[in-house]
Amino acid sequence: EVQLVESGGGLVQPGRSLRLSCAASGFTFDDYAMHWVRQAPGKGLEWVSGISWKSGSKDYADAVKGRFTISRDNAKNSLYLQMNNLRDEDTALYYCAKSHTNSGTRYFDHWGQGTLVTVSS
């Protein structure tokens, strides 16, 4: 059974940093691209960032480009999101999501339960 478990969320002041983690199990982690998707309170889904299976390709939404960095450790079956210079508008539930196919198709067939990031002074 595929499992994705996020951690690292919390309350942080604007301008500060936070690092999210996602522990994956139940599938061959290094065969799949992985992504972060967020949902602000009362809002819809927003793709944040994605990384290819060997970290050769990393993409970011314009809203986070230059502030967030995605990475992965295939030996540890883990995905990360380093979030710097956080803003109020980054407040959201952050989901780790697995790519639907091992060809990197950007649909998501498994999601974690999310970790909440609250940016507030």
Place this chain on the structure above:
Amino acid sequence: EIVLTQSPATLSLSPGERATLSCRASQSVSNYLAWYQKKPGQAPRLLIYDTSNRATGIPARFSGSGSGTDFTLTISSLEPEDFAVYYCQQRTNWLTFGGGTKVEIK
């Protein structure tokens, strides 16, 4: 950026009724469109990918159609567990989601 506009925002229906949800793209996404179901406190669930392909384990009452800029998710006969928010998502140009359609019990 391709903008996806979903309509209606809210759909009020009774169990057993047919639900028809729309997703319109600001430019062609070919057939690279997916649908997700989202319930409060739960992770999103992939229903349909590439316009009309059901994901693993998705019941046949869910179907997708369309091409280019206009897409439809149809739930042929609503079950109690189908009341949720539904999002469309395109992968043609970067990756964007629609604003969602809430299917609520009438």
